[in-house]
Amino acid sequence: MAGTLYVVATPIGNFDDFSHRSEQTLKTCQIIAAEDTRHSGHLLSAYSINTPTTACHDHNEGQKVPELIARLQQGDHVSLISDAGTPLISDPGFRLVRAAHEAGIKVVPVPGACAAIAALSASGLPSDRFSFEGFLPAKTHARKQTLEGLKKDTRTLIFYEAPHRILDSLSDFVEVFGINRDACLAREITKTFETIKKSTLGELLAFVQNDNNQQRGEIVLVIGGFNAEQEVENTEVTDKLLKRLLQDLPVKAAAQLAAELTGLKKNELYQRALSLKDQ
Known part of the structure; x- marks a missing residue:
C-alpha cells in the first residue's frame, strides 16, 4: 500500500x-x-x-x-x-x-x-472575509500597481513583508490606500520581541520610522478593507483642509502642504485644489 x-x-x-x-x-x-x-x-x-x-x-x-x-x-x-x-x-x-x-x-x-492567521486573529480587523496576498513585489512600481489593484477590495488584506522593505511598503500603502486606512503591524509573532500594533497606516508608518527595532524580524501587515463611507468622510476632511489652505496659499503650495499632512498624492490634491478654487 x-x-x-x-x-x-x-x-x-x-x-x-x-x-x-x-x-x-x-x-x-x-x-x-x-x-x-x-x-x-x-x-x-x-x-x-x-x-x-x-x-x-x-x-x-x-x-x-x-x-x-x-x-x-x-x-x-x-x-x-x-x-x-x-x-x-x-x-x-x-x-x-x-x-x-x-x-x-x-x-x-x-x-x-500560521503567521497570517495568527496576525489576523490579533489584529482587531474584520476576519469574516479576508485575502492572503503573501509578499508584495520588491520593485516600487510593481508594488504600487499591485496595491492599486487592491485599493477598492472590501476584504481584510494580509501581507508578509521583509524587514528591509517595510518602510518602503508602508509608504506605498499610505500613498495608495490613504493615511487613515485601518491597519495592524504584527512582528516577531510568538517570539521574545513580539509587536502587535493596531492603528492607521499613517501612524504605523511613523511608528516604524521612529523605532529601528520595528524594522527587524518577521513581519505581517493586516490592512482593513475599502470602506466607501469612510472614504467619503476622508474626502470631506481633505476638502476642508484644502479650502482652509487655499485661503492663504497658492494652489501648488496648498497641495504640497496637504500632501505632507495627509500622505495623499500631491498631483491628485493639486487637481482637487484647482477644482475647489474654481468653485
Missing part, C-alpha cells in the same frame, strides 16, 4: 507551540522533506526527532518531487515541513502536494501555527 504525505505545521517562533501530534508524526514517518534541513534541525533536535531529512525548496522541488512520490508509492510515509508555520503558505510544497493527489496518494494536514 502507498504511504501518506503529511503536511505538518511547525512553530513560527515559540517551540512550545509544537503540537504533540506534529511531534509524533515527524517521529514515525520514514523521511521529512524540509525547506531547509539545517534550519529545521534545531526544532528536530529539541524534540529528539531522529527521522532522516531531505531538502525540498523552491530551487529543487521540481527535481525532488519524483523521488518523494516514488517513496510514497513504495509505502513510505513522508512529512512535509517548512522553515516555520504551515507549509505552502508563501512556502514551498505545492508541487509535491499536487503530485501526490495526481498519483492517488493520501494527503493529511497536521495543522498548527
Whole structure:
C-alpha cells in the first residue's frame, strides 16, 4: 500500500507551540522533506526527532518531487515541513502536494501555527472575509500597481513583508490606500520581541520610522478593507483642509502642504485644489 504525505505545521517562533501530534508524526514517518534541513534541525533536535531529512525548496522541488512520490508509492510515509508555520503558505510544497493527489496518494494536514492567521486573529480587523496576498513585489512600481489593484477590495488584506522593505511598503500603502486606512503591524509573532500594533497606516508608518527595532524580524501587515463611507468622510476632511489652505496659499503650495499632512498624492490634491478654487 502507498504511504501518506503529511503536511505538518511547525512553530513560527515559540517551540512550545509544537503540537504533540506534529511531534509524533515527524517521529514515525520514514523521511521529512524540509525547506531547509539545517534550519529545521534545531526544532528536530529539541524534540529528539531522529527521522532522516531531505531538502525540498523552491530551487529543487521540481527535481525532488519524483523521488518523494516514488517513496510514497513504495509505502513510505513522508512529512512535509517548512522553515516555520504551515507549509505552502508563501512556502514551498505545492508541487509535491499536487503530485501526490495526481498519483492517488493520501494527503493529511497536521495543522498548527500560521503567521497570517495568527496576525489576523490579533489584529482587531474584520476576519469574516479576508485575502492572503503573501509578499508584495520588491520593485516600487510593481508594488504600487499591485496595491492599486487592491485599493477598492472590501476584504481584510494580509501581507508578509521583509524587514528591509517595510518602510518602503508602508509608504506605498499610505500613498495608495490613504493615511487613515485601518491597519495592524504584527512582528516577531510568538517570539521574545513580539509587536502587535493596531492603528492607521499613517501612524504605523511613523511608528516604524521612529523605532529601528520595528524594522527587524518577521513581519505581517493586516490592512482593513475599502470602506466607501469612510472614504467619503476622508474626502470631506481633505476638502476642508484644502479650502482652509487655499485661503492663504497658492494652489501648488496648498497641495504640497496637504500632501505632507495627509500622505495623499500631491498631483491628485493639486487637481482637487484647482477644482475647489474654481468653485
